[in-house]
Amino acid sequence: MLVSLNWLNELIDVSDYTPEELAEIITKTGIEVEGVDPVAEAATGVVVGYVKSCGQHPNADKLSLCQVDVGEETLQIVCGAPNIAEGQKVAVATPGAVLPGNFKIKKTKLRGEESNGMICSLQELGVDEKDVPEEYKEGIFVFPENVEPGQDAIKLLNLDDKIIELGLTPNRADAMSMAGVAYEVAAAIDGSYTLEEEQLDTVEEPASNYVSVQVEDAEANPYYGAFVIQDVQVGPSPLWIQNRLTASGIRPINNVVDITNYVLLEYGQPLHAFDFDRFGSDQIVTRRAKDGEVIKTLDDQERTLTPEHLVITNGEEAHAIAGVMGGAKSEVQDDTKTILLEAAYFSPSVVRQSSSDHGLRSESSTRFEKGVDPNRVERAGKRAAELLQKYAGGTVLQGVVSFDELDRSEKQVTIETSVINKRLGTEISPEEIGQILRRLQFTFVQDGEVFHISAPTRRGDIERFEDMLEEVARIYGYDNLPFTLPQGASQAGGLSLNQQLKRKIKAYFEGAGLDETITYSLTKEDWATKLVSPEVEREAVSPVGLAMPMSEEHSHLRLSQLPEMLQSLSYNVARKQNDLAYYEVGTVFISEEENVTKQPREVLRASGALTGQWLAHPWQQEKKEVDFFVVKGIVEGLSELLDIPFEYEKGKLPDMHPGRTAIIKAGGKEIGFIGQVHPKLQKAFGLKETYVFDLNAEELMSQYEKEEAFQTIPRYPSVSRDIALVVDETVAAGDIAATIEEAGAPLVKDVQVFDLYQGEHMEEGKKSLAYNLLYLDPNRTLKDEEVEAAHENILNAVKEQHKAELRS
Amino acid sequence: MKERLEQLKQEALQKVDQATDVQGLKDVRVEYLGKKGPITEVLRGMGKLSKEERPVIGQLANEVRESIAEAIDSKQSRLEDEALEKQLEEESIDVTLPGRPVQVGGPHLLTSIVEEIEDLFIGMGFEIKEGPEVETDYYNFEALNLPKGHPARDMQDSFYVTEELLMRTHTSPVQARTMGQKNGQEPVKMICPGKVYRRDTDDATHSHQFTQMEGLLVDKDVRMSDLKGVLNTFAKQMFGEDRDIRLRPSFFPFTEPSVEMDISCKMCGGEGCSVCKQTGWIEILGAGMVHPNVLEMAGYDPEEYSGFAFGMGPERIAMLKYGVDDIRHFYTNDSRFLKQYHKA
Numbered sequence A: 001m002l003v004s005l006n007w008l009n010e011l012i013d014v015s016d017y018t019p020e021e022l023a024e025i026i027t028k029t030g031i032e033v034e035g036v037d038p039v040a041e042a043a044t045g046v047v048v049g050y051v052k053s054c055g056q057h058p059n060a061d062k063l064s065l066c067q068v069d070v071g072e073e074t075l076q077i078v079c080g081a082p083n084i085a086e087g088q089k090v091a092v093a094t095p096g097a098v099l100p101g102n103f104k105i106k107k108t109k110l111r112g113e114e115s116n117g118m119i120c121s122l123q124e125l126g127v128d129e130k131d132v133p134e135e136y137k138e139g140i141f142v143f144p145e146n147v148e149p150g151q152d153a154i155k156l157l158n159l160d161d162k163i164i165e166l167g168l169t170p171n172r173a174d175a176m177s178m179a180g181v182a183y184e185v186a187a188a189i190d191g192s193y194t195l196e197e198e199q200l201d202t203v204e205e206p207a208s209n210y211v212s213v214q215v216e217d218a219e220a221n222p223y224y225g226a227f228v229i230q231d232v233q234v235g236p237s238p239l240w241i242q243n244r245l246t247a248s249g250i251r252p253i254n255n256v257v258d259i260t261n262y263v264l265l266e267y268g269q270p271l272h273a274f275d276f277d278r279f280g281s282d283q284i285v286t287r288r289a290k291d292g293e294v295i296k297t298l299d300d301q302e303r304t305l306t307p308e309h310l311v312i313t314n315g316e317e318a319h320a321i322a323g324v325m326g327g328a329k330s331e332v333q334d335d336t337k338t339i340l341l342e343a344a345y346f347s348p349s350v351v352r353q354s355s356s357d358h359g360l361r362s363e364s365s366t367r368f369e370k371g372v373d374p375n376r377v378e379r380a381g382k383r384a385a386e387l388l389q390k391y392a393g394g395t396v397l398q399g400v401v402s403f404d405e406l407d408r409s410e411k412q413v414t415i416e417t418s419v420i421n422k423r424l425g426t427e428i429s430p431e432e433i434g435q436i437l438r439r440l441q442f443t444f445v446q447d448g449e450v451f452h453i454s455a456p457t458r459r460g461d462i463e464r465f466e467d468m469l470e471e472v473a474r475i476y477g478y479d480n481l482p483f484t485l486p487q488g489a490s491q492a493g494g495l496s497l498n499q500q501l502k503r504k505i506k507a508y509f510e511g512a513g514l515d516e517t518i519t520y521s522l523t524k525e526d527w528a529t530k531l532v533s534p535e536v537e538r539e540a541v542s543p544v545g546l547a548m549p550m551s552e553e554h555s556h557l558r559l560s561q562l563p564e565m566l567q568s569l570s571y572n573v574a575r576k577q578n579d580l581a582y583y584e585v586g587t588v589f590i591s592e593e594e595n596v597t598k599q600p601r602e603v604l605r606a607s608g609a610l611t612g613q614w615l616a617h618p619w620q621q622e623k624k625e626v627d628f629f630v631v632k633g634i635v636e637g638l639s640e641l642l643d644i645p646f647e648y649e650k651g652k653l654p655d656m657h658p659g660r661t662a663i664i665k666a667g668g669k670e671i672g673f674i675g676q677v678h679p680k681l682q683k684a685f686g687l688k689e690t691y692v693f694d695l696n697a698e699e700l701m702s703q704y705e706k707e708e709a710f711q712t713i714p715r716y717p718s719v720s721r722d723i724a725l726v727v728d729e730t731v732a733a734g735d736i737a738a739t740i741e742e743a744g745a746p747l748v749k750d751v752q753v754f755d756l757y758q759g760e761h762m763e764e765g766k767k768s769l770a771y772n773l774l775y776l777d778p779n780r781t782l783k784d785e786e787v788e789a790a791h792e793n794i795l796n797a798v799k800e801q802h803k804a805e806l807r808s
Numbered sequence B: 001m002k003e004r005l006e007q008l009k010q011e012a013l014q015k016v017d018q019a020t021d022v023q024g025l026k027d028v029r030v031e032y033l034g035k036k037g038p039i040t041e042v043l044r045g046m047g048k049l050s051k052e053e054r055p056v057i058g059q060l061a062n063e064v065r066e067s068i069a070e071a072i073d074s075k076q077s078r079l080e081d082e083a084l085e086k087q088l089e090e091e092s093i094d095v096t097l098p099g100r101p102v103q104v105g106g107p108h109l110l111t112s113i114v115e116e117i118e119d120l121f122i123g124m125g126f127e128i129k130e131g132p133e134v135e136t137d138y139y140n141f142e143a144l145n146l147p148k149g150h151p152a153r154d155m156q157d158s159f160y161v162t163e164e165l166l167m168r169t170h171t172s173p174v175q176a177r178t179m180g181q182k183n184g185q186e187p188v189k190m191i192c193p194g195k196v197y198r199r200d201t202d203d204a205t206h207s208h209q210f211t212q213m214e215g216l217l218v219d220k221d222v223r224m225s226d227l228k229g230v231l232n233t234f235a236k237q238m239f240g241e242d243r244d245i246r247l248r249p250s251f252f253p254f255t256e257p258s259v260e261m262d263i264s265c266k267m268c269g270g271e272g273c274s275v276c277k278q279t280g281w282i283e284i285l286g287a288g289m290v291h292p293n294v295l296e297m298a299g300y301d302p303e304e305y306s307g308f309a310f311g312m313g314p315e316r317i318a319m320l321k322y323g324v325d326d327i328r329h330f331y332t333n334d335s336r337f338l339k340q341y342h343k344a
C-alpha cells in the first residue's frame, strides 16, 4: 500500500513528525514501513504557463514557436510536443530551473529561434511512465482546470509529496485504505481521526424505477447495492484526484473510473461503474457462472468460467466477474451518460478463486479477498455518487437498490487486565488499557479490571482474546516489555545419540580432508535414479516427483546425493578447480509406491565424491591422484571410528566402473557402495576419474554401540609373523584375509596386506600377496610352538580354499 | 728413570696435541700405552730399583699413563664433536620450503551457523528435534492454523507431491508433531533446524531450497517477556554483546501476537546506513506467542498452557554475519566458497 503523505496529512495532522519519524512510529506500533520515497525526483523552477500563442517554427516542421505567459513575464519558447496548442495551461521550466536527473534549463536558440525555457511532459517532471495518463504519454501535460500563470507547478502536481510504502501482512486488510491508515496512525500517535459522513444530494426520482437487484447465492454475495447516476459527462478528473491516484500508483483515466478508484483508495471498498445503456437490461442478477460460460473482460480477453466463479449479469449474460474485473461490453466510454454504480460485498474465497483461476490480481480483488468492512460498502457507493455528482456533472437518483443479507455486527471480546499482564509479563493498569482502547477507537464497557469490547467491523482480524492481547501489546509498545527468562522447571538440553553421531561422522570426514557440501534435494528426473545404492534401488519403486515442478532441473526427489554432488564437482572443474574432495550427509527419499500416497521414507546417507589430486607436493615431485584406495581408506577409517566392521564385495552397478566397484556390508546388511564412477557418466559431467562412496548413515547409527567399558591394554606381548602367498590373480585379497582370520582364531588378532606383486619372476596369471599376522593371547605369553601350530593351520586353510602356495 | 718417564709424558702429550683425527690418537695410544710401549718397558726395568724407589716410580709411571690416557680421551671426544658438528652442518635444509601437505576439510558455512545456534539454545535447555521434509498438508498447514483456502497460504507457495503431501515450507510441522506427542501435558522446549522448500525461482536473494531454524517453548505461564528475554540472550551471543534488539508487530497464522525481531545495525551503530536501509535496524527473525488454535490442535488447553515460537533463516544470518552476497553460493558448492568458511 502506497500512502501519500500529503493526503494523509489532510486526514490526520502528522506535520509534527518528519516522514522518517512517522515511518518509525508506524513500524513499531503495527505495520512495517518498507520505504519513504519522494513521489518524483526533486525539480525546481517549474511554473504554470499560459500559451498565449502558438505557431509554426519558421525553420523546423516539427517544432512550434510559442509565447507563454508565466505570470511576471511572457517567454518565447520552442516546443516539440505534438499536442501543444494555444490557450493551454502548461508546466514551464523557466531558465534556471532544474529538472530530475539534474537537468538544468538555460536560455538557448533552437534552429535560429530563441527559446527561454521548456514546456514539460510529466515524464520530464519525474512522474513514472506507467502513471502518466494515456493522452499525455506522447506529449506535454495540460492542466485540466483553472490555474494561474506563475503558480508553482510542482506543488500543483503534488510532485513534492512523499510516499510511505506499507508492507501489509494478510491480517491488516483494514490498512488497505487511506481511512484505515488514518485510524492506525491516529492510534499510533494518539491523534484523532474519523471517516467523514458522505454528503449526497439526490433527485426525488428513485433508482428503483430503473433497476432491480437479484442475488442467487447470498453466501457468495451477501450484499449488492446499485446506484443510478444520470447525465454524466465523461472527461478528465480534477487535478487533486489525479494527483492522489498518481501518488498511489494508479494511472488516471477519466473522471468516472478515477472516482471509483479514488473511493477504493479512500474507503478500501472496490466499486464498479457500468454504462447503464450498454448494460442492456433493467435487472441485475448475480449468480454462479455456468460451466463454460464466456465473458470478454475489460482487457479484451475472452475468459471461460465455471460455477466456482460469481458473475454479475443483466439477467442473461455476464457483465462482470464479481470483484475481479468488469466486462468489455458495458465499459464506461467517452459517450457514457448513465452510470450503474455497483457497491457490493463478495465473499473473499469466491473472489480468491476467480482471481487465481484467471490470473487477475487487481486492486479490487486483493481487497475483496482479504475482506472489506461490511459497514463501509454502501457508504463507499454514496461517496462515489457524491463525487460523480460534483466532478462528472451527474444527477444521482434517490436511494440504493440492494439485496442485503450482510452481517454488520461487531465482534464482542472480553479481556481481563490480569490475564493480559500474565501473558505479556507486564504490569499494565486498567486505566492504561482503557486509554489504549480509546486510541484504537474500540468501544467498550469497563467493569473493574475487565473490559467488554466491541471490535469495529473495519478490524475484521479481531476475533478473540489473543487478538486483543496483540492490540494492547503493540500500542503499549513492545519496547516497554521487560526482558525475563522462562520460569518453568528447567530441563537439560542436548543432542540425541543420533545427533551426536551425525556430528561425529561429519567431523571425521572433515578430519579426513573432505569438505562438506549441501546440494539440492530436488533434482532432474534422470539424475534422481542415478548412482543409487543397491539396497535403496530395491526398495524404491521410482523417485518421488513433484505434482507441478517449476523446472525440469528440480522436479524429482533424490534417491542418491551423488548426482548433485557430481554436478558440484563439475561446476568447480569448469572453473579450473580440479582437486576436489567432498562429502555430504543428507536425506534421500524412498517410496515403495508407484503412485505416491504416503510420505516417502527419509533416510540419512553419508556420501562422498572425490576427483583430481589427493596429495601433491610439487618441489618433491610427488603426486597422488585420487584412486579407489584413497577413498576406501576414508571409508575404512569411518568403520574403525564407529567400531563397525565393513565387508567389501566386488559388485556391478549401472553407473559405476564395472571393475572398480564394491558393495559395502555391515552387520550382514548392505549399507552402500564405493568405487569409480562409470567413465561414460564421468564424461557426461565433464569429469576425469572420479570416485564416490555412499553409505546408509542411519543404519550405521543403529548398529553403533556406545562403548560402555574400557578394554584393558594387553599385558603380554604379541607375536608378529609375515606370510607371502602365490595365488591366481583373480583371488580377492580380502577373501584370503578372511580365511586367515578364521583359521587363525582365536590367536590371530589382526591381518594386514603389506605387499602385492605381479609381473617379472611371477608366473603368468599369478600374483603374490604378503600378509602380516599378529598373534596374541591376552592372558599369557605365547609359546613359539603354539604360534607355529596356528601358522601351519592357516597355511593349510589358504591352500585348500584358495590354492595358495607359500612364495619361495 | 724418573726423568725418562717425564720425558715420555712430554713426548706423548705433544703427539696427542698434534693429532688431527681419531686414527692419529689411536696410534698415540698404541705407541705409548700398548703392551710393547715405552712405559711398560720402564715398569719392566723396575726390578733393578731399590725397595724404597720401586713404589715411587711405580706410582709415577701410573700417573704418567693416566694423564696420557686422559689427554687422548679428551682430545678424542673433542674431535668427535667437531666431526659431528661438521656432519650436521652438511645435513642442513631450507626450512622455508613448504611442508608435506595434510588434507584439511571443513564444514559448510550453513552447518557452522546451524550448529552454533543449536549449541547456544542447548545451553538454554532446548532439545534439537527433526522431522520429515516431505510433509502432510495437515502438519505443514492445518495444524498450524492454516486451514485449506486460508489466504496466508499464499505467503509460501509450495511444491506439492500429491494433494495431501508437499515439500515442507517451514520447519514448524516438527513443532506440531512434537507437541502432539506430549498429549497436551508436558512442556516442550525445542529447536528444529532443517531444509525447507518454496516455489521460488533461484536468484541472488531467493532459493527454492533453504534452511530454517525454529524454536518452541510451551509450558504453563509462558510470557511474552520470556520470548523477549530468550531472543535477547540469543542475539547478544550470536551477534555481539553490544547489539540491541527490538520487537515490532507482524503477522504469522500460527502465532498471536506475532512480532519480528530486529537487531541494531553493526555497520552504523544504529545511525542508519545502506546495510540497514537507513533504519538502524536489521530484521533477523519472526516470532510470537503460539496461537491458541495451534495449542488446541496439539491437545493443549490454551487457558492453562501458553508458549512462544520463533523462526529464522541461517542463510540470512550467514549473509549478514559474513557479507555473503548471493544465496546461490550456499548450494553451488564452489570450492573457494567452501574453503573460505572453514573457521566460521
Ligand SMILES: [Zn+2]
Residues within 6 Å of the ligand: B265, B266, B267, B268, B269, B270, B271, B272, B273, B274, B275, B276, B277, B278, B280, B281
Ligand atoms: Zn546501518
